[in-house]
Amino acid sequence: MKNVFFSVSVFIALLLFDSCKDSTQNKLPPAAKNEALSVEKALKDHVKTIEKKQPSDFVPKGFVIFDKIEGNLNNDGHKDYVLIIKGTEKDKIITHEYRGKLDRNRRGIIVLFKTEDGSYNKIVENKSCFSSENEDGGVYYAPEMDVSIDKNNLYINYMHGRYGYWTYTFKYRNNDFQLIGYDSSYNRGPIVQNETSINFLTGKKQFKDNINKDSEEDGDEVFKETWSTIDNRKPVLLSEIKDFDRLDF
Template identity: 55%
Template sequence: MRKLLTILLLTFSTTVFAQVAEKKDLVDFLPEGYDIFEKIDGDLNKDGLEDNVLVIKGTDISKVKTDEDRGELDRNRRGIIVLFNTNGNYELALENYECLNSENEDGGVYFPPELSVKIEKENLYFHFGHGRYGSWEYTFRFQNSEFELIGYDETSKRGPVTDRKTSINFLTRKKHEKVNTYENELDEVFKETWTTIEVKRLIKLSEIKDFDELDMTVD
């Protein structure tokens, strides 16, 4: 009886594993109540295969609002699913369903920042563009079996003129700042500083509840 039970358990485990490993359709990884908003391809785990990042978006109709100036706005939040390519099949590497706000978020007196997700040199980038006000970007790398935040870059602008540029490397624990001195009205003249920062632990993408709440103020 014990041998039979062991065989049945092994057979069941093998069947479940095969079902997980044989997922070939990206939509099979979508949680209920979400659609694919955008798909990004690129190698993230340095195996030479094209992995997939899905930006997903909720479909709750109660979160579709009507604005008197902008009309109907879908305020459902967005999230991320990362799938590793395993020779034609897909393996779930990360899921974070609501870490990104809606593309129709209320920006107050400003318009909401525009999100761009890309893969370059095995790194995963989240770029937020705010037009003439500047931009900020988060860089993640797959290491220690996690996607960890290894870099942050921010540019503050006043129209076409750059006020400040900040770049943080969490691996080297260095912060680089360039501040416009406005010594010359025709040219941007920057004062540069390098500082060493304290990093107790790297932020994991899986832990981020809301990108808007990340505080990149470091000393």
């Protein structure tokens, strides 16, 4: 009830301010004029903020929601949202020789934190870091992307059927999401060929290579394990990733 009353009060204040500012500002000294303009901007900014009550209010023009994920990302007990958004440019919709009409608009991500008053703060917006869901997969289908939240971590998973999977793990840090882990498995059918695991906080990379690659049964793998160090001086931030397909470690 408080929020509704405050919002109405702000709206009335804006109306009164707009109606009288033209007749009064010309009579004010420069310092007072600047102060009046600052108050006007603050009031309008507040109205813009309180209007965005739903996650869908943060979707930029020219985009639609492709997927929506709920979960707590900053350990405050509130349910946050991750929106996977998708462009709607008509020239990105093509006709494939064998697959028919395909929407090749790229996808992006928006991370929203829920606040005490029920509104949301936008933490990250990256409009085109993911390829479309309709890319070519060569002799196999393209990898399927899945986004999930667990234990305050944000996971971006790619699943490629018999060829394996890879996962990026992000953690909320310094008002962005920092890549803290990477795990992948390269497979040939049921047989794992190699596995990679990177901890970006420690700078350690584990590589497990199956030296029994010709085995025919799952579980017959024999792994040779090696460790190396990676350069982790510059954090990889979710807001700055231009294309997940081009990440290489």
